[in-house]
Amino acid sequence: MNNVPPNGNPDIFACVPTILPPLPSPSLKDINILLASNSPRRRELLGMILPAFDIATMKSVEESYPATLAPEKVPEYLSSLKASAYRDVLVPGELIITADTVVIHNGKILGKPADADDARAMLASLCSATHTVVTGVTLTSLEGKKTDTFSTSTKVTFGPLADDEIAEYVDRYMPLEKAGSYGIQEWIGAAAIERIDGCFYNVMGLPLHDLFIHLKDFFA
Secondary structure (H helix, E strand, O other): OOOOOOOOOOOEEEEEEOOOOOOOOHHHOOOEEEEOOOOHHHHHHHOOOOOEEEEEOOOOOOOOOOOOOOHHHHHHHHHHHHHHOOOOOOOOOEEEEEEEEEEEEOOEEEOOOOOHHHHHHHHHHHOOOEEEEEEEEEEEEOHHHOEEEEEEEEEEEEOOOOHHHHHHHHHHHOOOOOHHHOOOOOHHHHHHEEEEEOOHHHHHOOOHHHHHHHHHHOOO
16 A cells, blocks of 8 residues: 655655564664665565565655766666755655666676567576676765665676576566566576576665665764
8 A cells, every 4th residue: 555654745655564673783773764766576576684674755866877887886876866856845854865776798788688589688698607786875864964885796607597587588478677688586596597696686776784784883
């Protein structure tokens, strides 16, 4: 159910409770944590480490970045850019999380595929090779206009996949809204990924361990 939370901020809706114990950090017990994301995966992931949070009404942000920016720095830049859209609507006692995830292969960013053909070509390029997934995260609060931006990298190694296996995956899962054209939590993650070096959840869209640590330290 979507509703306006008790703090009355109309830019926030959809409180997400979980059965987990409270975040073990006295500094955050009175903070209303918000997630600015349309991604169902990010919402599920954040629920693994927080007992409750709200979903912020999405703001329109042009997700562009300087052409000279190194690919590894793009997620931090974009997560900070997204955060800037909320600074004027935050109220005291709120902390908002913004994030951006990119797939980097051969020094280039692989975004969301334009269509099924593009998805198949993208996946073929990832086979029998290692690429890097980087997620940038920004924490922002009204008090003192404090922000904390960080990023986490995970290396993902694919084994070989036949063309018909790639085609079947794309036809069945339609990964057109996924950077790099795949979801590690899907069939392809189990069947084609040989190993990962780093945080598994980072590949899904949120580096949970690093985020947990940064949340606890934010008001320390």
